[in-house]
Amino acid sequence: MTVEDTVKKVFNQVLDIKSEEIKPDDKLEDGLGIDSTEMVEIVVGLKKAFGIAIADNELKKSHSFNQIVAVLKTKGAK
């Protein structure tokens, strides 16, 4: 499974967001209406899914899906 697939899976598990709803270059808060508490839930889900440490301000709702994936890859997510 690619990093992108795993991130999509987390979005689906945590917030019931379907893959086709994700616009890869839109900010999460704009494209998916994600608020700050939902973002906390997503980050916790990503930490568990990838087994990596993510600081509180490394992933933001102002990031796009593609930016989220890029940050995760730089942190060693596979």
Added chain:
Amino acid sequence: MDKIAITGIGIVSPSGLDKRKFWSNIKSGRSAVEKITRFDASRYTSQVAGHVHELDVYSNVSSRLLKKIDMFSHMALVGTELALQDAGLDLEKENLDRAGIFMGNALGGWLFAETELRDLYIEGREGVSPFAASAWFPAAPQGQISIRYKMKGYSKTVVADRASSLQAIAYGARTLNRGKNDFIVAGGMEAPVTPYALLCCQTSGALTQNNENPSTAYRPFDKKRDGFAIAEGAGIVILETNERAQKRNAHIYANIIGYGTTTDGVHRIDPDSNGAGLVSAITIALNNARLKPADIDYICLDGAGTVNGDLTEAKAIKSVFNGASKNVIASAPKSIFGNMLGATGALDVITTVLAIEHEMVPPTINIDEKDPQCDINLCVNKAEEKNICNALVINRGRGGINCALVLQKN
């Protein structure tokens, strides 16, 4: 009190969500209390409850929102949708800055809360959902209704144990009398069929232990009563001034015309053995309604189903009604679907307005032998036809809370 019309009802109950199905089950005294199977209740002394089925059938709440709210908010949203549809209100034509929400519940969103508490101790800080705080707190349903329907008027949540939603409805009615809102969504919701909530109710000593016969477990005023069965659900009513309801040709189920509330000041759980506080609440309500005891045609009882609870309620009624207590018919229809704690008042109001509409007194079920010390005129096991013009609804809560509301046919 100026007449406040009830123009819409929304029911989420173990006896059904559709109001026709609900009334059919109530009229026939068909018990909805079952063994708890949602979790392993085998080590609890009380293992029975009224469960809501078919919530998903009536719900259009998104799965995304469902991940962030407790069941009690979910039931509140479904009940509100049903009530608004029933009232025929077109929200686009309303000034929603003057739409209020008055809700009552006793426990808050306990299933969400206790699950996250468990995760805190197992997984640590990161195991706790960021939605826990906004899902649990007792005013969460008020908030969710406000968000969903964009209602931004003066609103309140009342926490008063089993008297919560009756107090909320009365507070809403009084607020309309003061001209603060154009209409109000009022009622209550409770989701107590969870491991920790059941435990808390159990340790109060008020729950039935008749687990072998769930459908006959809740038997208020019966000689062999041993407490109530809890239930989950929500009851929502739409309130507006009678004048406004008439103007828009709304269907008016009944009018709220009086209310009284007092506190016993005696014990943290048990009611005052004299029933004095309840006598006072009923008297205040009748005076507020400008009625005499003899004007009351039906009493919807608190019906706690505990030995002392029922005794003191009967004592208070006898004291207020004197000789008339043998004539005025009374019942506790909550014996059919269970005691919804904070939401019970809303269901009592809804059942009573349906009784007024259908000219039929709903029964108290499971009475094999009425306690002779509870010498009131009970409608037992089967509904009885009766033209009800004025009805009294009684709710009490722990801490000595007494409430009485008077309803009148339009």
